[in-house]
Amino acid sequence: MFVTPAYAQAAGGAAQGAFGGLLVPMLLVFGIMYFFLIRPQQKKLKETEAMQAALRRGDKVLTQGGLIARVTRAKDEGEVELEIADGVKVRVARSAVVSVLSKTEPAKAAKD
Numbered sequence: 559m560f561v562t563p564a565y566a567q568a569a570g571g572a573a574q575g576a577f578g579g580l581l582v583p584m585l586l587v588f589g590i591m592y593f594f595l596i597r598p599q600q601k602k603l604k605e606t607e608a609m610q611a612a613l614r615r616g617d618k619v620l621t622q623g624g625l626i627a628r629v630t631r632a633k634d635e636g637e638v639e640l641e642i643a644d645g646v647k648v649r650v651a652r653s654a655v656v657s658v659l660s661k662t663e664p665a666k667a668a669k670d
Contacts, residue, residue, distance in 0.1 A: 610652045613638055616662030619655045
């Protein structure tokens with residue numbers, strides 16, 4: 559009527575094998591999440607930061623608040639000055655610019 563030690567040892571060995579069986583699917587799920595969620599988000603973040611760093615005078619931009627404005631001055635401190643109407647200028651952080659609607663062409667060098 560007593561449980562033999564052999565049964566108790568066999569049950570402990572089965573639990574260790576179950577952990578090894580769960581490890582592979584967990585790694586597979588993490589890999590799928592990395593390639594479909596994390597990696598594209600990091601790529602989009604890099605593109606947005608590059609776009610915000612490349613802002614220059616004359617660009618027509620869209621801000622997070624929904625304002626469509628023209629860049630009048632791009633400061634080095636992380637902010638830009640936007641003209642939202644004739645004579646109406648506002649200063650916003652570069653990170654508030656969501657997209658560039660139209661880019662201006664860089665000035666051509668004068669030929670000597």
